[in-house]
Amino acid sequence: MTNQMRSDGTRARILAAAVERFTHGGYDTTSVADICTAASVSKGAFYHHFPSKQAVFIALLERWLDELDETIRNVAAGGESVPARLSRLAGLVGEVSELGTGRVPMFLEFWRQAAKDPEVWRVTVEPYRRFRAAFASLIGDGIREGSLRAVDPDAAALALVSMGVGLVLQGALDPAEARPADAGEHAVALLLTGLARGGEYDTK
Amino acid sequence: MTNQMRSDGTRARILAAAVERFTHGGYDTTSVADICTAASVSKGAFYHHFPSKQAVFIALLERWLDELDETIRNVAAGGESVPARLSRLAGLVGEVSELGTGRVPMFLEFWRQAAKDPEVWRVTVEPYRRFRAAFASLIGDGIREGSLRAVDPDAAALALVSMGVGLVLQGALDPAEARPADAGEHAVALLLTGLARGGEYDTK
DNA sequence: TATTACATACCAACCGGTCGGTTTTTTTGT
DNA sequence: ACAAAAAAACCGACCGGTTGGTATGTAATA
Structure with missing residues (x-):
């Protein structure tokens, strides 16, 4: 060898x-x-x-961030209509929390350390900003395309990401009662209904 | 003395x-x-x-839970219409995250310990269940009252609580970019629009 | 006097990190 | 082709420092 x-x-x-x-x-x-x-x-x-215990932690963080970036790229891409792409997101939340249930404590650990270490903070916060920016851009497209109501794209993006984060966290903390896979899509659909132009939002 | x-x-x-x-x-x-x-x-x-360091932590947790219960009671009470009460919630999110910005790390600490200690877990998870139950009941009222669309109350409650948690957390992590007080109400209003029966949701 | 509230010195266990030495692979000299 | 040397990977005993918790004694209240 x-x-x-x-x-x-x-x-x-x-x-x-x-x-x-x-x-x-x-x-x-x-x-x-x-x-x-x-x-x-x-x-x-x-x-x-x-070189240190902390270095291992940061290596883990960076590996996770790379995966996250790839996810963002996948979400942002695609030639379909904006509502169709947004509804793909609904599935993503369930997916992430299914795959990541075991990972969430680790993810909590990143946040906790981020509050202390500025280096960890910077590298932890940035992906959320990119996430929100990608969604805001997507929502802006939807508004121009006429499929979404003329809301503030930044606020709507924050709403989407927040709900995603909240769903994943609650699902991890209390899987029996707050299963994201079951109720998560429903919850996101509810939010998308508020976004969509007029009446019901068709998740199909 | x-x-x-x-x-x-x-x-x-x-x-x-x-x-x-x-x-x-x-x-x-x-x-x-x-x-x-x-x-x-x-x-x-x-x-x-x-008796121990852990005991102090649990005493803190219990004190926090009492405050939370009081908050839930305040939200559930009131003789106004359901949409009016729900919109009071929008303000609550901003309020909680304003007051609690410094507290969030502590709150994260509770969650982290909850993943390890079953006793801490039980006592941490329960208020979220009560929170969701209170909202679900409120939403059920709204549906019967005719002011809300006939959605699944449990899923809608999960959506509301998730968004609240997500907003508070993101606001704490990145106050400069994800200010809950500014954008939080907007985000909740968006969700409520999806909940409300027909057209726009009037937050007034 | 008895009990409750507080103070201080102390301890065994543990932790992150170091260091001198050993094994395994690779390079070099011939 | 092969041994010697260099380098890289690995080992585990060890160290200074810290931690949660205790034991024992003293001051204040009942």
Whole structure:
């Protein structure tokens, strides 16, 4: 086995173990020794690959942000009508929270650290801004296209993202009662009804 | 000064210092010594009033829940029409996030601990359920009263609470760009438009 | 005097990070 | 082609510092 392969493998194991432990117990509670044990890696190997515990956290954050950016691109793209693209979003909320239920604690951890560390803050906040900007632009298109009411695009985008965040969070906290997959689409449809020009909003 | 007064005073100082420190640095990072220093209280006094650090946290949580319950009662009450009461909610979101901006980290801390400790989880989740139930009941009234469209009250309540949570959280994370007080009411109005029977929703 | 409220010194456990040494792969010299 | 040397990956004991919690004693109230 080449040196590169070996290195990449242990690095990946450390990252995977870190996300597992951080998710399970949070950043502060999880010790470097915990991560090492979970990754079947020695402390020496850990500090050979990462300069600090915080560096692992930031690497995780950046990986997550890349995924998020890809999601945004997918949402923004597409030649269909604006309402059709918006309704694709309704499904996205359910999808994200299904896939991400286990991840939400980690995601909460990012926010919590963002309140303390300016570097983490900057890199955490930016995707939300991009998210809102993408939606605002989409909504602006819808207004010009005539399929949406002439609302403030920024406020509407904030509303959409907020509801998404709220749904995912509540779904993670109380999956039995606030299942986003079931009620989430319904909730988003409700908001889209308020956005759509006149009468009911057709999610089909 | 009576013994009771003295005791109550130091207890209150510990609680106040705890919320200040937890808000500033999170649960794990804040040490008992930190709290004691901030409260001008010795460690002995601390452990005389509380059996553990966790106990202080739970006392804080319970105090917060009482406030929340009072808020719910205020929202549910009132003899006005349902749309009027719902629009009062729009203002509430801005209000809560204005008052609570500094508190949000603490609130995040509750959620994070809820993922770990079943006891904390139960007591954290319940108010959200009550919140949703209160809104669902209110929306049900609106539907019977004829002022709201015949939507699923539970889904609509989830939508409202989710948007509120999302707005507060985003406002706390990024106050410069996602000011809930400015755009929050607008966002809720948008949702209410989707709820209201026909045409525009009058927030007046 | 008895009890409650507070103060201080102390401890065992743990944590992030370091460091000297060992194993494994790669490069170099011939 | 092959050994020697260099480099990269890895190991685990160790360290200074901190933490939640305790034990023991003192001052204030009942």
